[in-house]
Amino acid sequence: MEGIEHKIISANGLNIHIAEKGQGTLVLLIHGFPELWYSWRHQILYLADHGYRAVAPDLRGYGDTTGAPVNDHTKFTIYHLVGDLIGLLNAITSEGEKVFVVGQDWGAFVAWHLCMFRLDRVKALVNFSVPFFPWSPMGDLIQMVRAVYGEDHYMVRFQEPGDIEAELARIDVKTVVKKFLTFREPGPYYFPKGKGFHYSPNDAPVTLPPEDDVEYFTSKFEKSGFTGGVNYYRVIPLNWELTAVWSGVKVTVPSKFIIGDLDMVYHMPGIKDYIHNGGFQYDVPLLEEVVVLEDAAHFINQEKPDEINKNIIEFLKKF
Template identity: 80%
Template sequence: MEGIQHNTINILYLADHGYRAVAPDLRGYGQTTGAPINDHTKFTILHLVGDLIGLLDAITNEGEKVFVVGHDWGALIAWYFCMFRPDRVIALVNLSVTFAPWNPYGDVVGMLRQVHGDDHYMTRFQKPGEIEAEFGKMSYQTFIKKFFTLRDPGPLLFPKGKGFLHSPPDVPVILPPWLSEQDVEYFATQHEKAGITGGINYYLISWRGAKVMVPTKFVVGDMDLTYHMPGVKPDEMMFHSMRLRMGLCAFGCKCIILLVKVQVLRIKVSWFTLNNMEGIEHKTINVNGLSIHLAEKGEGQLVLLLHGFPELWYSWRHQIVYLADQGYRAVAPDLRGYGDTTGAPVDDPTKFTIYHLVGDLIGLLDAITSEGEKVFMVGHDWGAVVAWNLCLFRPERVKGLVNLSVPLIPWNPMGDVIPMLRAAYGEDYYMVRFQEPGDIEAELARMDAKTIVKKIMTFREPGPLYFPKGKGFKHSPDDAIVTLPHWLSEEDVEYFASKLEKAGITGGINYYRAIHLNWELSAPWSGAKVTVPTKFITGDEDLVYHMPGIKDYIHNGGFKKDVPLLEEVVVMEGVAHFINQEKPDEINKHIVEFIQKF
């Protein structure tokens, strides 16, 4: 509820001591404009940190680190800024609000509602327009005075129709010596101009087990209401209900080790589980609201294998067996929306962002690895995209990365990739066709699942993949007979098709529908590097390799700049997109040759 005026004394003092002090009005506040205040989904921590990264890109030199000081919501943003981009920060001083570690049992609002009831200020802030109407009964000057003079260390309550519980509307407010009428007037004029909804949207608000790796000093007052929230003080742990016994309030400094229920189930893999796949164990792991199916074999260092579209764990059948024989523990999950992994809301593409996908894997790794254990990752197609982002977000979880087909696509401030692909290839291009919910599903429903699998997996043109409306696959008419290559058997097709019929294709297509939202939320990683040892492999007939700008990016320095620990790029001649299935022996050797270095 603050602004630049609140920081004036600090700005002058820092400047007098030889520092460049910069204090922005944050998104939705004061003289900062352009935020859609009627849409609270545009006020996530990712938007807020992204704003600051963009600001620093504009006002600092490349590679320049800064000091960060935050208070209240500014402190919360600063914590996440330092978690997401420690490479941009020298040190941090935060005031009032402690670090809020991600809690798998739910967000802080539900817990505060249990503890303090529906009148707690964060709870009251949840319904759009409600608290604004409440505050609209008083002048902005009165609103500012009542907020800034709150000194009750207990919870801040707003009973419906009564305004500030600690200060009735008709009670005059005596200003403290540090807050003048001129200060109040400035804050009031800015809030009158911008409104209060932007700031309230911050409360409609995820990095499991992550640490803030920036030198930090924390300062709080003993009468600060946040200091008296449940679990915040270092000498107390308060359980206010049976539900709260499962986890601390998200504002707490303390953490408890959370045991994730792991349910091991035998899953029927049918008659086409070939003899050379014997010993592969199938499990279901319950994390992030999903029941994640995985295939696993072997003991030793864990290698996590991530499939692409429209595939399954089964795409890694050759790698699982080989890696296990070489002394590794190979784990290949069905990703969100695919195969035997259930629980994803396929009717909501916003639940398929890169943050959901990476979050699923962090939860999975927490469940199947020891604390502090690093893993190797291998990704193909969308699995590669997920792997790049996991390494970007959580490099401390990964020992080494081998990615196939899709290189890192760095965040572009000009926008997401879909408009560029539309401009290059037109409306029939597959990623463009995938954007409209239900459109491509209706198109593909005209053919059976086995035909879909065959036509996609046998596509070998290095040019773009088209789905003209009403015509299905442009490269292969609906009634054309597909001749299977040697590496894809009818049994393989049958397995892929059986799972496609069960799960549907919408889950996988939703990955494409979330591309714009991924872009919108990924501004915090503008200019970020993947700092994990990496090997990249593609085929010279892969359609991704022939997308605009990809070859130049891979071979002329851009890729190495963004992935400084990129050790090798391999381009296999005569190989198309489904490289790990088409050339399993070569890919197996490439993977093991790389990961055995570590």
């Protein structure tokens, strides 16, 4: 795509595939589930055209990044994921160089923790869709989701190794990709056992991303499967155990947060109140702006690339 370079970087025991373009301050773009570097195709080109070096890796367990023990979800903790990115930065930047970070979905979760763990490597942060979730003494997110939404919620369904993989295997990969990336319901995402996707019939129109882009995602997930990405959910309880030491620690990086008004995360119980009524600002004291985009769902950087690109650049130019 228009001069984007692809490289394999050896870091943290992995062969990390990156896509990059441009010169200048590095902007690290961190994708979510079920996505790839390709999710940032619009942002890579725009950032490069505006004087930045855009770098988008395939995360551990995804795409053309290899070396992760996919069948062991305990090797997918937040420490592994942040470690991968620090190893990558050490390999492609000068010693101690600070970078901009942009994250979406799971990429946002990783980005919040990258900023918390390694403040020394980040100039500023723009995150989409998933606000910072501080460590809670009430238990991990899976416990909370199960209590509110029950056993059919997708996060709960993802917990048993092999279970969701077997169910997805009965559906062709292209359909799975389309169902995830075109989901626009503001309510919870259910995946009833044995019934496939709860929402939208198989012939639902593809509104996001375009068909050619669905084909790219499909080609990669046909090779890799979905276990790598699902492991990020399976390790949530272990992450909760391991990150208790960070209880009460704030994210002290200049930050901007963007979410769509149709995003299912935005409509989870308590999230709007947390974002808008002081809790988020307390946990991220250098949070400078919260933007709620109208008529936008979860995969906002692909659905609204022009608005997202402008929002990113407006913030990065401050530093």
